[in-house]
Amino acid sequence: MMSETTPLWEFTNISKAYPGVLANDQVCIKLMKGSIHGLLGENGCGKSTMIKTLSGVQQPDSGQILHEGKEVNISGPLAARDMGIATVFQEFSIVPTLSVGENIFLGNMPRSRLGVIDWRKVNSESARVLGEMDVDIHPEAITGDLSVGEQQLVEIAKAIAMDASMIILDEPTAALGEDEIEQLHQLLRNMRSRGTAILYVSHRLDEVERIVDEVTILRNGRVVSAAGETEINVSEIVSAMVGGDVGEHYPKEHNTSDEVVLRATGLKTKQGVSDATFDLKRGEVLGLGGVLGSGRTEIARALFGVDPLTDGSVELGGSPVRFRNEMEAIRAGMALVPENRKTDGLFFNFRASGNITAASLAEISKLGVLDLAAEADGTERLMKDLEISAQAEAKTVNFLSGGNQQKIVIARWLFADAQVLILDEPTQGIDIGAKIAVYKLMNALTRAGKSIVLISSDHDELLAMSDRVAIVQHGAIKRVVNANDLSHDDLVRASADPIGHASQEQVAS
Amino acid sequence: MKRIFDAQLIGPFAAMVIVALIVAATTDRFLNPGNLSNLFLQVSIVALIAIGATVVIFAAGIDLSSGSMVALLTMILAQMLKFMGLPLMLALPLILIVGGMLGLCLGIITSYGRIPSFITTLAALIAFRGLALTFNNGSPIFSLDPGLEPIFYGKLAGIPLPFFYLLFFYGLAAFIMNFTKLGREIYAVGGNPAAAVLTGINVRKVQAITFAIAGFMTAVGAVLMSARLNSGSPNYGQTLELQAIAAAVVGGASLAGGRGNILATFMGAMTIVIVQNGLNLNAAPSSVQNIVLGLIILLAVGIDMWRAELSALLSSLFGRTALQKRS
Numbered sequence: 001m002m003s004e005t006t007p008l009w010e011f012t013n014i015s016k017a018y019p020g021v022l023a024n025d026q027v028c029i030k031l032m033k034g035s036i037h038g039l040l041g042e043n044g045c046g047k048s049t050m051i052k053t054l055s056g057v058q059q060p061d062s063g064q065i066l067h068e069g070k071e072v073n074i075s076g077p078l079a080a081r082d083m084g085i086a087t088v089f090q091e092f093s094i095v096p097t098l099s100v101g102e103n104i105f106l107g108n109m110p111r112s113r114l115g116v117i118d119w120r121k122v123n124s125e126s127a128r129v130l131g132e133m134d135v136d137i138h139p140e141a142i143t144g145d146l147s148v149g150e151q152q153l154v155e156i157a158k159a160i161a162m163d164a165s166m167i168i169l170d171e172p173t174a175a176l177g178e179d180e181i182e183q184l185h186q187l188l189r190n191m192r193s194r195g196t197a198i199l200y201v202s203h204r205l206d207e208v209e210r211i212v213d214e215v216t217i218l219r220n221g222r223v224v225s226a227a228g229e230t231e232i233n234v235s236e237i238v239s240a241m242v243g244g245d246v247g248e249h250y251p252k253e254h255n256t257s258d259e260v261v262l263r264a265t266g267l268k269t270k271q272g273v274s275d276a277t278f279d280l281k282r283g284e285v286l287g288l289g290g291v292l293g294s295g296r297t298e299i300a301r302a303l304f305g306v307d308p309l310t311d312g313s314v315e316l317g318g319s320p321v322r323f324r325n326e327m328e329a330i331r332a333g334m335a336l337v338p339e340n341r342k343t344d345g346l347f348f349n350f351r352a353s354g355n356i357t358a359a360s361l362a363e364i365s366k367l368g369v370l371d372l373a374a375e376a377d378g379t380e381r382l383m384k385d386l387e388i389s390a391q392a393e394a395k396t397v398n399f400l401s402g403g404n405q406q407k408i409v410i411a412r413w414l415f416a417d418a419q420v421l422i423l424d425e426p427t428q429g430i431d432i433g434a435k436i437a438v439y440k441l442m443n444a445l446t447r448a449g450k451s452i453v454l455i456s457s458d459h460d461e462l463l464a465m466s467d468r469v470a471i472v473q474h475g476a477i478k479r480v481v482n483a484n485d486l487s488h489d490d491l492v493r494a495s496a497d498p499i500g501h502a503s504q505e506q507v508a509s
Numbered sequence: 510m511k512r513i514f515d516a517q518l519i520g521p522f523a524a525m526v527i528v529a530l531i532v533a534a535t536t537d538r539f540l541n542p543g544n545l546s547n548l549f550l551q552v553s554i555v556a557l558i559a560i561g562a563t564v565v566i567f568a569a570g571i572d573l574s575s576g577s578m579v580a581l582l583t584m585i586l587a588q589m590l591k592f593m594g595l596p597l598m599l600a601l602p603l604i605l606i607v608g609g610m611l612g613l614c615l616g617i618i619t620s621y622g623r624i625p626s627f628i629t630t631l632a633a634l635i636a637f638r639g640l641a642l643t644f645n646n647g648s649p650i651f652s653l654d655p656g657l658e659p660i661f662y663g664k665l666a667g668i669p670l671p672f673f674y675l676l677f678f679y680g681l682a683a684f685i686m687n688f689t690k691l692g693r694e695i696y697a698v699g700g701n702p703a704a705a706v707l708t709g710i711n712v713r714k715v716q717a718i719t720f721a722i723a724g725f726m727t728a729v730g731a732v733l734m735s736a737r738l739n740s741g742s743p744n745y746g747q748t749l750e751l752q753a754i755a756a757a758v759v760g761g762a763s764l765a766g767g768r769g770n771i772l773a774t775f776m777g778a779m780t781i782v783i784v785q786n787g788l789n790l791n792a793a794p795s796s797v798q799n800i801v802l803g804l805i806i807l808l809a810v811g812i813d814m815w816r817a818e819l820s821a822l823l824s825s826l827f828g829r830t831a832l833q834k835r836s
Contacts, residue, residue, distance in 0.1 A: 330709035349700035349767035358697055359708040365690040
């Protein structure tokens, strides 16, 4: 028999390295029955890596895993399921075209003696689980027709239906409204009282404060505060998350002039921008700060002509503009470096040259014929200036590191001589050396009189590399402050407070 | 030139040579000069239509309409020559324009109408065949114009004219794909449409243009088909669209778009025609020919799907020497 103090799961000295990054460095976590354990830390701190290890998606390089005191090996997601681990990932793993019942029992359908799916059981069991959760969703409803919040609840129903002894929730409330969050929390409390171990990962510190029993905080892949070492309140958690090493590797140059290049007034779109007003000066980096889903990317899309404006106006270089699509924005000197360089940025069928000149084909061609010499010269110069690996021109760009790939995407806009660049998470998933290279590139851009709108979930980076920061909540810019006047704590708190009453009213109006 | 004749030609060229050697081994009539020149005549129609099919595939689309479009265009051409009395020199450019416009319509429906090209051109495959039957009560029209046959059977300096058509259109296509803004945009759209949008490329326009090119090349093929038989028929061009796609895929064009070399499509078309020729010379019945064409298409798509595994296998066998030669 296991004693009361033996953890259900104990992960000891888990390490995991990716090329160029040590994502988890000797991480230890103990998960107790009937306890909600918060796993916290900023983007890139190693949370996702830890979740992947816990759920069997990947194997750690070293470390020990104990299940009820016995050493085990979680060889894959199926093995994890057999050991009672259910994971609700940030991206849903439900099939939208199937019914709720089918999703709940996906991969584990109850069958009759003849081996045929026992639909009566699928539906009655689903109804039982949903009823236990006190959720009003019909088992035969098509999952894709449900609201995002309800789909999230179906995900959780899957975990409950498989009788998981441990459930991992990765940002479970990112898509939920306030009522749905409360419903989810009540559900988690019920599960806790039944002895389920729950690992809760979230950016929203205020709700963490409300629900968790203990927290483990990660920074740069290491545990900086183990369970019991930190009091569970927002300011204690923030100071542990942030630590004392802010601003060391940020070579920020200030190149702001007085000339306003871009002025946005009262922008509104159907896609989630409710009120965005700001100006951008020549040589300035304006940071957009806010949590996931706060509307930063949507503001970028509105500026770039992807989503049509329903209200408000944009002035570029003193004259009013209204872009109907990306092509018009690019012709006017705007550029968007997308968050996901693999799906939206790079042409993997091209070498560096084809990628770098892709936005300037009209400029390097006469009567439709490309000037290949000009292309080669420009590419060579940029590859040298930006220290892009020579491999980039020898093969197609899929063989390159994330840092080199990102440099190529930015080089495209240097070649195109864009005046205003929107950088959406420009350093996501690249190692620290390449990050510094991207920061230097931003300096070079502003020195040359270009202006940058920077979107980043890395608060240190946002504060250090921006001249001013606009705080975005619910698609609205709440205020614009000098980056120097804003402390890291202020920013984390301001952006991690999406359910404050003031912002609620803002949405309602 | 290095840009056009790149490593992507090695595989399709090797496939063509291997098939030719096998056929030559089965019958001594294969290498007979008459047969070889006949081979060029045979490949010309498929190979010209395959240019359009390949360009559409480069932009990540598919064109299933060309076989029926050939039938429709031969009937329109026959109508113009035989019943409307148009002179040949007027009817020929007109039919090329009609082909281009039909292709453009399919392209616009696909790109601006957001209907997958598979569906658009499948619908056209069915509808064009029906449309072809509305001319002349569905009967073929023969003896169109005395000037028509020389377009196919004529010779210049002892070389059959279709050879020059192939040279001209493949040269033009290779130039467009490798040295022009349009060619680069086609590869970009096929390689990553989302990124193409964010770099300011007019993705829909580019997609529509590829179908216009395909329609134009189908019209070129239809003219040769009419010239070859001095007739128009609603039954012409059966499975030509599949042979054209097979040529593109045997030539190494990725059905996912963005990758491939237009000249390799010619080698793909040659490979298919050599196999058919070999079966003919060995007196295989037409049923066998269809089965073999089916297998070739399957193998070609298989090669596309197993590309990674096959190239790993190939480079472990001879890839290293090929790379050394290039550097």
